[in-house]
Every structure is written in C-alpha cells, then in structure tokens.
Amino acid sequence: MKSLKIFIALTFLILSVNAQNYLEKELSGYTNPDELVTLSETIPFNKAVDVLSKVSEKLTGKKIVSTMQIETPIGIQIDKMPYMKALLIIVQYNNLQFEERA
Structure with a gap:
C-alpha cells in the first residue's frame, strides 16, 4: 500500500513538472x-x-x-x-x- 501511495505521488509530481514546462514555454512569447x-x-x-x-x-x-x-x-x-x-x-x-x- 505504501508503494502505491509513492507511485501516485510521483505520478502527480511528474505531471505537474511537465505542465509547468509547457506553460513557461507558452508564456515566454518566443x-x-x-x-x-x-x-x-x-x-x-x-x-x-x-x-x-x-x-x-x-x-x-x-x-x-x-x-x-x-x-x-x-x-x-x-x-x-x-x-x-x-x-x-x-x-x-x-x-x-x-x-x-x-
């Protein structure tokens, strides 16, 4: 059960980092x-x-x-x-x- 919680937490962390990179690129204007x-x-x-x-x-x-x-x-x-x-x-x-x- 503990490994499932860690997996879910890592998944959300990775998704938020990817979303942030995309947003930064979009807002840079170039x-x-x-x-x-x-x-x-x-x-x-x-x-x-x-x-x-x-x-x-x-x-x-x-x-x-x-x-x-x-x-x-x-x-x-x-x-x-x-x-x-x-x-x-x-x-x-x-x-x-x-x-x-x-």
Whole structure:
C-alpha cells in the first residue's frame, strides 16, 4: 500500500513538472521559427501527422504516430502555428485523443 501511495505521488509530481514546462514555454512569447507549420484544411489526416512527425523528430527526436488510419481531410486551416499546438487542434477537431509516451 505504501508503494502505491509513492507511485501516485510521483505520478502527480511528474505531471505537474511537465505542465509547468509547457506553460513557461507558452508564456515566454518566443517561438522557434522551425516549429511553425502551415497545413491546408484539405490535407488528409495521415499526411498531416507525417508532416508534424517530421518536424517533431527534427526538433525533439520524438516521432508522432497515429493509431488511426484516417484518410479524410483535417478540416481546419493551420497557418504559421507551433507544431504541437497544431497537433492538439487537429486531434481535438477530429474528436480523437493525444497521448505522449516517453
């Protein structure tokens, strides 16, 4: 039981640190120009994920992978937006969920 409490406490600590880092980055006001993407609303979802994955790999070394094979257009215009924000918008617009793994 004690180990379960420690696990839960560590999980909350890690989540709060990640949230704080994201918030600090958002509030700094500076966006690396390499992070900015523009996507047409007619680009298929799978191709949009591929584009965002290439940017993510270049900047962070992390791939973006979709477990869904969706060929329909993303349905929303993305213009000069940070790739992570674009990913979150596309995912939410298509009623999907985003999960980040180490």
